[in-house]
Amino acid sequence: MRTLYKFNGGVHPPQHKAESTRQPILAAPLPALLTVPLQQHIGAPAKALVRPGDRVLKGQMIARAEGNVSAAVHAPTSGTVRTVEMRAVPHPSGLRDLCVEIEVDGEERWIERRPLDANDPGVLRHRLRESGVVGLGGAVFPSFIKLNPGNRQKIQTLVINGAECEPYITCDDMLMRERADEIVQGIALMRYMLNAQEVVVGIEDNKPEAIAAMRAAATQSDAPIEVVTVPTIYPGGGAKQLVRVLTGIEVAADARSLDFGVQCFNVATAYAVHRAVHHDEPALSRIVTITGNVAAPRNYEALIGTPIAELLRHAGEKPDTTGHLMGGPMMGFDLPATGVPLTKATNCVIAKSRALFPPAPAALPCIRCGECARACPADLQPMDLYWFAKSRNFGKAQEFALFDCIECGCCSYVCPSHIPLVQYFRFAKSEIHAREKEKKAADTARERHEFRLFRIEREKHERAERLAQKATEKLATLQAEAPSAETNAKQAAILAAIERAQAKKAGIIPRNIDNLPPEKLAEIAEIEARRAQMAAMAQTKDSKAE
């Protein structure tokens, strides 16, 4: 029996999982048009390889991974590219991003596939990069990067996350119930790539069917895979929380579990790895929970790019729906519109109603009861962070580890004053980011300015040196050759010009002497006389030279 560890806090919100687990996963009907975003992952957007009018086959790469951190994008089915343009993507702000629109021909014609078998880990990683496999637990980080153990020869523990702690979401649960064998095959591949000592699959105890299915599949596998039942508590499915529960290791917000010899993947990612390697089937579809205020909540296997509105229609969205959430109620976000496409990150869409999501009561002042601190899985003091964020004391907020906040929402959930704490923390974080950006920009500008001044000074210096050198050279040549008649005439002309200028200058006398005492005036007169005398002397000298 594995020793399980605890993390601080956590909450037990109503689960609402039963609704969407009564029906098996259903393949969503083919939509007429797919809108496939080119950035569905963390890192650089993929570079489009197709143009409007191009015919594409199912599984054909339509955008390739750009740079080190990126993932390829594929045509989820066969058809014709209509546009490659900016379209609204699932984002809280209604952000638009570059998407490939594919008119579906309905034939589902596959591109030629080359399944891989046991192979060099590097080849497998390359396959995953080319197949666009990313973390399907929500972070959508390119998996091939995380499957590289780097300098280490091996890692200790591979943690497979089947906890699925957020309310409403059941896509991993259903996947484990129905496709445990394929998940286990994917896990075996991951273990091989990472050269992991042990594999632990963590599943919350509210999913007995999934646990049974995974246990049965694990016993069939050669890989040492242990399926562990973990207590149901939100956010026990957060990667760092699950690693803590299963291994006892606490990985700080600014650290990576790999540094502790632990790597963590979602069960759906393991499934995608298996499909990509053993079937050469890139990430074309995913399981998504459509639930909430719908007649038939269930899980769909839907193609990437399917309009979310079509899935909701199929599930029988009720007319009194007040809005839609993507993700769970604890960490998801409001979809501004449902016309947006399903992406690799879309694990759940919840139709909201007033009954399911009553409006939050008005916020009262913080009474420092500390419920939030008791609920915080990151061991923070949210009431202090709230105070600092509210008073815009961002330095203090950082000192109190604001950036260790994982925005799980436990604090807001338990707050008896109903203060939207996480919103304050997001605000503070974005303010700090904005300020750092500003400061960076100002620093760069200052550095540039300083360098410009330095450059001007240096050039001046260099020019002066050059001129001085030239002058000495010229002098040397002048001294070497005798002055010709022509140069003499030129010099005479120059001297005459100087003379004229001096005469003109002498004519202008400063007259700011009105209020001076007589003795001063006498002194000035004397000086002026001397000046005139000197000018006269100079003139006679010049005329002599002439």
Place this chain on the structure above:
Amino acid sequence: MSSPYITKAPGVSTIMLKVLAALIPGIAVYVWYFGPAILISLSLATATALGAEAVMLRLRKVGIKPFLLDGSAVVTAWLIALSIPPLAPWWLPVIATAFAIAVAKHLYGGLGNNLFNPAMVGYAVMIVSFPVQMTQWLAPEALTQLHLGFADQLHYVFTQALPDDAKLDAVTMATPLDTLKTQLHLQRSVTSIQSMPIFGTLGGHGTEIIALAYLLGGIYLWQQRIITWHVPAAFIAALALIAGAFYFANPAHYASPLFHLASGGAMLGAFFIATDPVTGPTTPRGKLIFAAGIGLLTYLIRVFGGYPDGVAFAVLIMNIAVPLIDAYTQPPVFGKKGKSA
């Protein structure tokens, strides 16, 4: 609005209602031993608190309804009423409560922003300003010849006149803590003092049962997760430890730890007053330090200070230290345990 989109139902008013519910056993025992006078001062304080709260909210131009219904003012009122003599003239709970709500709470910014425990500020102002009225504690009914009915008590509270020209001394008595203090000055030993009828098994006759009822209410609050164990445990442990040290050094001159725990405001303080979240620390270690400080100061004030009980001043003194305590007791965050100082 961004996530999370769901909240747990109970709000501030639920917390306050549970605190009030937890006080009811204590009040019931109070009435049983000392008659219904306490209900008069409870009502006076409650009415004053709600009135003062409404006036201050209007002056501060903030929404009256949500704050008036949050119940925090009523909790303050009840704690004041339970801390002052029930037979005190009507204006005593009224002034104490009005001062607590208007000055100690709202002038500091209202709910959540006050530095000092409002109930203890109200109590402290009264004991400094009206020491005589603050000693008119009712004697347990079992120990008096003269029995005051509810009407008599009500009459006295508003007119300070007793029926049949009875003397006030006939119905009031010094508290056990006060008695102990004055008798010790008369060079009597603790054992002989405690044989006086006002003393019971643990503390005072009747008051010890009230203390037990408060303890019961406090356990309910802990079970309901309204309070954590830190404050009551540290308060009781510190008070017991220092009282125990003196008691074992000289039992003839110093009362036992159990006496100190069962007397005065110890139990009310440990479970209902020092646990006030607004004016206490938020960190677990901070709570331990804060409450231990209150326990120690309570004993020192009781035994060596000028006042018979020390809970109120101990709480107020420790309130001052709260920001400092919080700053130095920040728990390490996830993944950084054992690394940061």
